Amino acid sequence: MCFDTDSLPPIPVLSGGALTHEDLELEARDGNLLAAFAALPDEPSDTGVVILPDVRGLYRFYEELALRFAERGYPAIAIDYFGRTAGTEKRGDEFEYRPHVEQTTPEGVQADTRAAVEWLLERGCEKVFTVGFCFGGRHSWLAAAAGHGLAGAVGFYGRPQVDKAAEMKAPILALQAGADQNISAEDNATFDKALTEAGVEHEVVTYEGAPHSFFDRKQEDFAKASADAWQKTLEFIERHRS
Numbered sequence: 001m002c003f004d005t006d007s008l009p010p011i012p013v014l015s016g017g018a019l020t021h022e023d024l025e026l027e028a029r030d031g032n033l034l035a036a037f038a039a040l041p042d043e044p045s046d047t048g049v050v051i052l053p054d055v056r057g058l059y060r061f062y063e064e065l066a067l068r069f070a071e072r073g074y075p076a077i078a079i080d081y082f083g084r085t086a087g088t089e090k091r092g093d094e095f096e097y098r099p100h101v102e103q104t105t106p107e108g109v110q111a112d113t114r115a116a117v118e119w120l121l122e123r124g125c126e127k128v129f130t131v132g133f134c135f136g137g138r139h140s141w142l143a144a145a146a147g148h149g150l151a152g153a154v155g156f157y158g159r160p161q162v163d164k165a166a167e168m169k170a171p172i173l174a175l176q177a178g179a180d181q182n183i184s185a186e187d188n189a190t191f192d193k194a195l196t197e198a199g200v201e202h203e204v205v206t207y208e209g210a211p212h213s214f215f216d217r218k219q220e221d222f223a224k225a226s227a228d229a230w231q232k233t234l235e236f237i238e239r240h241r242s
Contacts, residue, residue: 002054052136160191
């Protein structure tokens, strides 16, 4: 797994930020029902964020992340991946996610992502970004090749899928961990090169010495990397929303 069950995003809470939040059940175009969590600022915005979690699906870390985006004025919705095999009920910390991950498909994940994109569009968003982590980082970039009309795709320590680079139709931001045990510097360099050759606007950032899942309040040694990654994410959204 990426984070401990009690991990939290390393992002300051903005007190006094007026927002609403709710648990949702979305329906994808293939009929799948999926759990989601949405957070909305009181002031309307034309820019929204779809959050794609790590391999464990939707849990508190990503609900909190949606709140942090909403506090900064961006409607945000975090989705779950396992509606087809585990239903839409809330799950405890003991949930055995691995068998469900193995039954996901790229097509299913993108169908669910599309449902979240449409939910934001129906609420006045004209620009939608995906922000994903680990498993979700990879699928965030793949979402740029899935016809969702994204304004941009951000991935934290995702495994690049180089053969899809030429199909990506939105700017890409990759925030990679230099000490990742499963994603090498060569993997990141190959992804960077493929995006360059495909003419895709992008930035691949590697945080040297940072482990997979460094973006965690518990990872105090990598607080500087986390702060920089969060700032780069916000700057990326601001740059490409106009």
